[in-house]
Structure formats: C-alpha cells, structure tokens
Amino acid sequence: xxxxxxxxxxxxxxxxxxxxxxxxxxxxxxxxxxxxxxxxxxxxxxxxxxxxxxxxxxxxxxxxxxxxxxxxxxxxxxxxxxxxxxxxxxxxxxxxxxxxxxxxxxxxxxxxxxxxxxxxxxxxxxxxxxxxxxxxxxxxxxxxxxxxxxxxxxxxxxxxxxxxxxxxxxxxxxxxxxxxxxxxxxxxxxxxxxxxxxxxxxxxxxxxxxxxxxxxxxxxxxxxxxxxxxxxxxxxxxxxxxxxxxxxxxxxxxxxxxxxxxxxxxxxxxxxxxxxxxxxxxxxxxxxxxxxxxxxxxxxxxxxxxxxxxxxxxxxxxxx
Ligand SMILES: [Zn+2]
Numbered sequence: 001x002x003x004x005x006x007x008x009x010x011x012x013x014x015x016x017x018x019x020x021x022x023x024x025x026x027x028x029x030x031x032x033x034x035x036x037x038x039x040x041x042x043x044x045x046x047x048x049x050x051x052x053x054x055x056x057x058x059x060x061x062x063x064x065x066x067x068x069x070x071x072x073x074x075x076x077x078x079x080x081x082x083x084x085x086x087x088x089x090x091x092x093x094x095x096x097x098x099x100x101x102x103x104x105x106x107x108x109x110x111x112x113x114x115x116x117x118x119x120x121x122x123x124x125x126x127x128x129x130x131x132x133x134x135x136x137x138x139x140x141x142x143x144x145x146x147x148x149x150x151x152x153x154x155x156x157x158x159x160x161x162x163x164x165x166x167x168x169x170x171x172x173x174x175x176x177x178x179x180x181x182x183x184x185x186x187x188x189x190x191x192x193x194x195x196x197x198x199x200x201x202x203x204x205x206x207x208x209x210x211x212x213x214x215x216x217x218x219x220x221x222x223x224x225x226x227x228x229x230x231x232x233x234x235x236x237x238x239x240x241x242x243x244x245x246x247x248x249x250x251x252x253x254x255x256x257x258x259x260x261x262x263x264x265x266x267x268x269x270x271x272x273x274x275x276x277x278x279x280x281x282x283x284x285x286x287x288x289x290x291x292x293x294x295x296x297x298x299x300x301x302x303x304x305x306x307x308x309x310x311x312x313x314x315x316x317x318x319x320x
Contacts, residue, residue, distance in 0.1 A: 004176070004223075005175065005176065005222050006176050006221070006222055006223045006226065006239045006242045006243075007175075007176065007177060007219070007220065007221045007222065007223065007226050007237070007238070007239060007242065008173065008174065008175050008176075008177075008218075008219070008220040008221075008222070009173075009174040009177060009182055009217065009218070009219050009220075010171055010172070010173050010174075010216075010217070010218040010220075011171060011172040011173075011174075011185075011189055011214060011216075011217055012169075012170075012171050012214070012215045012216035012217070012218070013128075013169070013170050013171070013172065013189070013192075013193075013212050013213065013214055013215065014131065014167050014168070014169050014212060014213045014215055015053070015128055015167065015168045015169075015170065015192070015199070015210050015211075015212045016165075016166070016167045016168075016210060016211050016212065016213075017163050017164070017165055017166050017167075017209070017210055018195060018209040018210055018211050019206065019207065019208070019209035020139075020141075020162035020163065020164060020202075020206070020207050021162065021163040021166075021199065021200055021207065021208060021209075021210065022037065022039055022160060022161060022162050022163070022200050022201040022202060022207055022208075023039060023040055023051075023052075023053050023054070023057055023199065023200040023201065024037060024038065024039065024040055024200070024201055025038075025040050037158060037159065037160030037161060037201075038160075038161050039051040039138060039161045039162075039163060040052065040053075040054060042127075044129055047129065047130060047133060050129065050130055050133070050134070051130065051134060051138065051163065052127050052128060052129050052130070052168070053127065053128040053168055053170070053199065053200070054127050055124075055125035055126050055127045055128070055170070056125065057199070057200070058125050058128060058170065058172075058199070059114060059121075059123070059125040061197060061198075061199055062114075062125075062172075062185070062188045062189070062192065062197070063080075063110055063113075063114040065188050065191065065192075065197050066109075066110055066113065066114070066184055066185070066187075066188045067109075067110045069184070069187060069188070070109050070110065070184075070311075073311055074315065075109055075311045075314060075315065076108055076109070076314070076318055077108045077109055077110045078090070078108045078110070078111065078116075080110070080111070080116065086116070087106075087107045087108055087111040087116045087118065087119070088111075088116040088117040088118060091103050091106055091107065091116070091118050091119075092118065094106070094118070095117075095118040100119075100252075101249075101250055101251065101252045102252070103118050103119050103252075104119060104251070104252035105252035105254070107119055109184070109311075109314065112181070113181050113184060113185065122174055122175055122176060122177055122181055123172060123173070123174050123181075123185055124172070124173045124174075124175070125170070125172050126170050126171045126172070126173075127170065128168035128169060128170035129168060129169060129170070130166055130167065130168055131166075131167045131168065131169050132166075132167075134163060134166040137163055137164050137165050137166050138161055138162070138163055138164075139161070139162055139163075139164055140159050140160070140161060141159070141160055141161075141162055142157045142158070142159055142160075143157065143158060143160060144157045144158075162207070172185070172189070176239050177238055177239065178238045178239060178240055178253060178255070178258050178306065178310075179236070179237075179238035179240070179257070179258060179262055179302045179305070179306035179307075180238075180255065180257075180258070180302065180306040180307040180309075180310035180311075181238075182236075182238070182299065182302045182306075183299060183302030183303040183306055183307035184303075184307055186298075186299030186302060186303070187299070187303060187307075189212075189214060189299075190290070190291075190296075190299065192210070192212045193211060193212040193213060193214060193290035193291070194211070194290065195209065195210065195211045197210070198210070211290075212290065213283060213290050214283060214290055214291050214292070214295060215282070215283050216280060216281065216282055216283065216292070217280075217281040217291075217292065217295050218278060218279075218280050218281075219236060219268075219278060219279050219280075220273065220276065220277075220278040221236075221237070221242075221276045221277055221278070222273075222275050222276040223237075223242040223276060224276065225237065225242075226241075226242055226276065226277070227276075227277050227278070227279055228261075229267075229268070229270050229279060232265055232266070232267050233263055233264070233265055233266070234263065234264055234265075234266040234267075234268065234279065234294070234298065235261040235262065235263040236261055236262055236263075236298065237261040238258050238261075238306065239251065239253065239258075240253045240255065240258025240259050241258065241259050241260060241261055254313065254317075255306070255309055255310045255313050256309065256313070257305055257306045257309035257310065258306060258310075260305075262298070262301045262302055262305055262306065263301075264294065264297040264298050264301050265294070265297060266281070266293070266294030266295075266297060266298060267293070267294060268280055268281045268282075268292070268294060269281075269282065281293075281294055281295050281298075
C-alpha cells in the first residue's frame with residue numbers, strides 16, 4: 001500500500017490552553033508513586049523534564065471529532081473499540097490474506113484516514129511540546145466526586161494538576177493522501193483552531209478548552225505534476241490523480257473526483273525540491289486569522305468537491 005511516497009501535507013500547529021487543561025497517562029500503573037491525576041510528563045532535549053500532549057492523544061481526539069462529522073452526514077464509521085463490529089475485527093480475515101487493497105477499500109472513513117490494527121493510517125501525529133517552560137502555570141486543585149443520589153462525597157478529596165495557560169507546538173503529517181482526506185482532516189484542524197474541539201481530561205467539567213493556529217501548511221508532491229502554481233492559482237492532485245487506472249484499482253481508490261486536481265486562488269511560497277515540488281503557506285505571526293491566506297480556500301475546495309463526492313459514493317456502495 002505505502003510502497004510509493006507520492007504526496008504529503010504537513011500541518012504545523014500551535015495549540016493554546018484556553019482554560020484548565022489536563023492530559024494524563026491513558027494506562028494506569030506506570031509509576032505508583034505519582035498521583036493518577038498528574039499531567040503526563042517526559043524528558044525533552046531542550047526543555048528537560050516537561051509536560052506534553054502525546055501525539056496519540058491528539059490523534060484520538062481529532063479522530064473522534066472526524067467520526068462525529070461523518071456520522072452527522074450519515075456516513076458510516078465503525079466503533080474502533082467494538083469487540084466485533086470495528087474494521088480492526090471485521091477485516092481480520094483479509095489481514096490474514098494480506099489483502100491490503102480490499103482492507104483499504106472496505107475500511108470505514110475514519111480507519112482509511114486514521115488507521116486500524118489492519119491498516120496504517122495516512123495521518124501521523126507528533127507529540128506536542130511546550131513552546132516555553134510551563135512549570136509555573138501548573139496548578140494543583142482538589143476535587144471530590146459527589147454521589148448523585150445521596151449528595152454525599154463518593155470519592156475523594158483527590159488532587160489533580162491543571163495547566164492554566166501555555167502553548168504547545170506540533171505537526172500532523174498526511175502522506176499519500178486522497179483529496180477527501182485533506183478535506184476531512186482540514187475540517188477537524190479548522191475546528192480545533194476555532195476552539196470547537198476539547199482536549200484531554202474532564203471535557204464535560206469545563207476542562208480542555210483549547211484554540212490553535214496553523215502556523216504553516218506545507219504541501220509536497222514527490223510525483224511529477226502533483227502541484228501546479230501560476231497566475232495566483234494553485235492546483236493540487238491527490239494520489240488518485242497521480243496513479244494510472246491500474247494502480248488506482250490496486251490502491252483501492254474508487255472515487256471519480258479523485259482523478260481530478262482541485263484548483264484555488266492562492267499564492268503560497270514555492271520551492272523546487274530535488275524530487276518533485278513543494279509549496280508553503282505561512283501565517284503572518286500578527287494575523288488575526290488561524291490560517292495563512294489561501295489555506296481556507298484550499299481546504300474548503302477539498303471538502304466541497306472531493307469529500308462530498310466521496311461520501312455520496314460511499315453511501316451508495318454501502319446501500320448495495
Ligand atoms: Zn473503521
């Protein structure tokens with residue numbers, strides 16, 4: 001499946017806490033002397049011991065947000081934790097046959113983008129590290145859990161950490177993407193930037209409000225002709241338009257819209273690569289917008305054309 005590297009989109013993001021934030025270790029028993037409600041920490045070359053947001057945590061958050069978008073539009077997404085109905089479980093037979101084409105073809109929208117145990121995801125999330133040391137912004141809070149019926153204390157009091165302010169920098173890399181995937185991931189990133197996606201623990205208790213900025217969006221086409229820029233217009237091809245008919249079939253790409261590029265009015269920086277070409281959208285640091293000029297048009301066009309065609313075709317296929 002990923003034998004070739006044809007194209008790549010890299011989102012460079014800065015995520016800012018807009019209220020108390022706590023991202024904790026998902027599994028218990030990591031260090032029994034550390035309270036369960038501590039912000040997850042690691043060692044970092046520049047920062048020393050530091051809190052951070054694991055890439056896997058951001059990935060899970062944006063995945064479930066993308067699933068919500070898809071389900072709102074009546075597009076099927078599996079429950080990745082379901083014992084029998086997840087793509088990870090239902091496509092196990094195909095995995096034993098190493099039938100990568102059929103696995104991709106039959107995986108749901110979320111698994112096609114974010115992956116499953118049978119399929120490597122197209123989107124890779126790096127860990128997000130603080131831009132400066134944030135120790136002074138970590139506070140200890142005490143809470144109790146109240147029994148809803150009796151009104152008495154059910155658990156606690158217990159201490160937990162919360163970050164009150166601070167910023168984290170990270171990247172999301174989308175490789176060998178179809179245009180609908182750039183559109184769907186773009187929608188989720190936009191909503192993260194606009195403060196519509198909560199991160200970490202206690203989302204229903206007023207925790208986890210964040211906003212974000214897309215500092216840079218880098219598009220790279222390793223295949224010839226994947227990006228064309230001229231006269232203020234940028235045209236971008238997904239892998240569907242970079243493969244011939246035979247290869248497209250073998251990659252499990254079925255949507256007609258993926259055979260054509262999207263074109264938008266945009267003027268990103270262009271640089272010639274040793275292999276292929278790349279463009280860079282750079283947000284001005286004093287800009288009031290979350291994106292660089294042209295980014296919203298590009299992501300919007302991927303949604304309007306490729307994502308809308310893809311979901312129409314996906315619904316038809318599943319109705320059969
Ligand atoms: Zn799935």
